Amino acid sequence: MSRPETKASSYGGAEHDGPVHEGGLSGNGRRFAIVAARFNDFIVEKLIDGARAALRRAGVGQEDIELFRCPGAMEIPGLARKVADTSKFDGIICLGAVIRGATPHFDLVVREAASGVGALAAEGKIAVAFGVLACDNIEQAVERAGAKAGNRGADAAMVAVEMADLYAHIEAEKKAEAAVPVSVVPAPPTDLPRRK
Numbered sequence: 001m002s003r004p005e006t007k008a009s010s011y012g013g014a015e016h017d018g019p020v021h022e023g024g025l026s027g028n029g030r031r032f033a034i035v036a037a038r039f040n041d042f043i044v045e046k047l048i049d050g051a052r053a054a055l056r057r058a059g060v061g062q063e064d065i066e067l068f069r070c071p072g073a074m075e076i077p078g079l080a081r082k083v084a085d086t087s088k089f090d091g092i093i094c095l096g097a098v099i100r101g102a103t104p105h106f107d108l109v110v111r112e113a114a115s116g117v118g119a120l121a122a123e124g125k126i127a128v129a130f131g132v133l134a135c136d137n138i139e140q141a142v143e144r145a146g147a148k149a150g151n152r153g154a155d156a157a158m159v160a161v162e163m164a165d166l167y168a169h170i171e172a173e174k175k176a177e178a179a180v181p182v183s184v185v186p187a188p189p190t191d192l193p194r195r196k
């Protein structure tokens with residue numbers, strides 16, 4: 001099979017001699033799920049809008065973006081796992097907002113959300129992006145939900161697009177490698193003359 005082209009990383013770093021595997025930023029023809037908590041919805045809504053807009057800009061069809069809602073960030077890992085198990089999607093974007101002032105169990109909620117989503121992502125079966133804000137106060141959350149610090153929902157969506165593309169290429173390469181016929185060693189002739 002043809003080997004992937006040798007190229008420099010898109011970050012413009014050092015030239016690399018061997019093949020470089022890196023996902024592209026087109027989501028055309030791919031399907032994505034947004035898994036989003038309702039807690040702190042005035043922030044999460046902005047993350048969802050950012051994610052949706054980024055996916056559309058990346059060429060993902062409107063009908064190929066599905067939204068799943070859960071009560072809080074704590075429920076995101078379970079719901080994301082359920083969604084992954086449908087095998088309908090190429091990527092999942094997890095969105096939520098945990099704000100320290102609002103909860104005495106801030107660290108617990110953040111840790112559970114991050115480690116649960118991280119465990120799913122680490123399986124490497126589907127592209128999973130973590131766009132759950134963990135902020136000290138509402139101002140910080142607003143800044144990351146479309147104000148001066150960008151939109152973490154959009155950032156997470158682009159991570160999902162890139163990783164979905166990379167996973168698809170790795171799978172395609174694996175299939176192509178498996179399809180290459182193994183060279184056949186000719187069987188020895190069975191009608192060799194008998195030794196006298």
Ligand code: INI
Pocket residue numbers: 037039040071072073074075096097098099100102103109
């Ligand atoms: N969930 C959040 O998504 N953000 C928060 O800031 C938050 N606070 O403040 O408590 C929060 N708590 C709810 C939690 O995620 C679960 O829904 C709840 O514990 C029930 O399992």
